[in-house]
Amino acid sequence: MHRLDISNLRLEYGFKRVLWDVFLRCETGKVLGLLGRNGCGKTCLMKAVYGELKLRDQYVGIDGKVLLTSERRPEDMRYLPQHDFIPSGLSVKRVFGDFGVDFERFVTDFPEFEQVYRKRIKAFSSGERRIIEAYLILTSETKFCLLDEPFSFLMPLHVQKMKEIIHREKATKGILITDHYFEDVMEVSDELFVLRGGKTWKVNERKDLELLQYIKESDGIQDR
Numbered sequence: 001m002h003r004l005d006i007s008n009l010r011l012e013y014g015f016k017r018v019l020w021d022v023f024l025r026c027e028t029g030k031v032l033g034l035l036g037r038n039g040c041g042k043t044c045l046m047k048a049v050y051g052e053l054k055l056r057d058q059y060v061g062i063d064g065k066v067l068l069t070s071e072r073r074p075e076d077m078r079y080l081p082q083h084d085f086i087p088s089g090l091s092v093k094r095v096f097g098d099f100g101v102d103f104e105r106f107v108t109d110f111p112e113f114e115q116v117y118r119k120r121i122k123a124f125s126s127g128e129r130r131i132i133e134a135y136l137i138l139t140s141e142t143k144f145c146l147l148d149e150p151f152s153f154l155m156p157l158h159v160q161k162m163k164e165i166i167h168r169e170k171a172t173k174g175i176l177i178t179d180h181y182f183e184d185v186m187e188v189s190d191e192l193f194v195l196r197g198g199k200t201w202k203v204n205e206r207k208d209l210e211l212l213q214y215i216k217e218s219d220g221i222q223d224r
């Protein structure tokens with residue numbers, strides 16, 4: 001059982017306060033969902049927690065011990081960025097080996113990938129590539145996963161499968177997820193927050209999403 005504490009994150013760009021006193025706590029067995037309007041700072045928050053973005057003010061700690069940017073290791077935390085991150089020239093065999101993930105198990109989840117073991121990453125479609133990248137981050141050994149838009153480019157059947165995998169993997173990990181497919185995020189999350197005005201606001205019921213101006217309930221249209 002591990003605990004990730006995120007507090008006092010502060011980030012400003014010019015006059016815009018992107019993050020201002022963000023507080024979040026994630027634990028093994030929990031999925032924290034983070035929603036918010038375009039440009040509100042969700043990616044900056046993830047990057048700051050992962051250490052890719054260095055802030056003047058921030059506290060990120062695991063099990064009560066501060067996690068310095070220079071000391072972040074994949075065994076503690078893994079991050080799925082919004083963009084492709086695996087070098088295109090590598091083969092599936094190589095990346096599964098590097099991440100220590102069992103390819104046979106992957107094929108059990110996604111049988112359509114059965115014949116791709118020797119294929120290079122550049123030969124996949126955007127959605128196929130997203131599945132591989134999200135799967136590797138989610139299932140490789142780590143204490144916490146940060147997932148920035150894991151459902152983008154995925155067809156509904158694959159979104160469903162990815163949600164099942166998130167649910168399965170949280171048995172051994174804490175997961176922070178953000179995506180504009182908010183109903184899917186709500187479904188997999190144990191706790192839900194909206195980032196607005198640089199702060200995280202706890203969502204207790206669907207109506208809160210409307211109050212926080214993330215959705216307009218009257219027409220039920222998603223924010224993307």
Ligand SMILES: Nc1ncnc2c1ncn2[C@@H]1O[C@H](COP(=O)(O)OP(=O)(O)OP(=O)(O)O)[C@@H](O)[C@H]1O
Nearest residue numbers: 013016018036037038039040041042043044045082
């Ligand atoms: N390097 C930068 N310089 C200036 N402003 C930046 C920089 N990086 C991000 N921003 C600004 O910070 C804000 C938050 O950006 P961020 O990418 O975190 O938003 P987001 O919530 O992930 O948005 P989306 O839902 O559209 O992906 C935006 O207004 C963006 O323009």
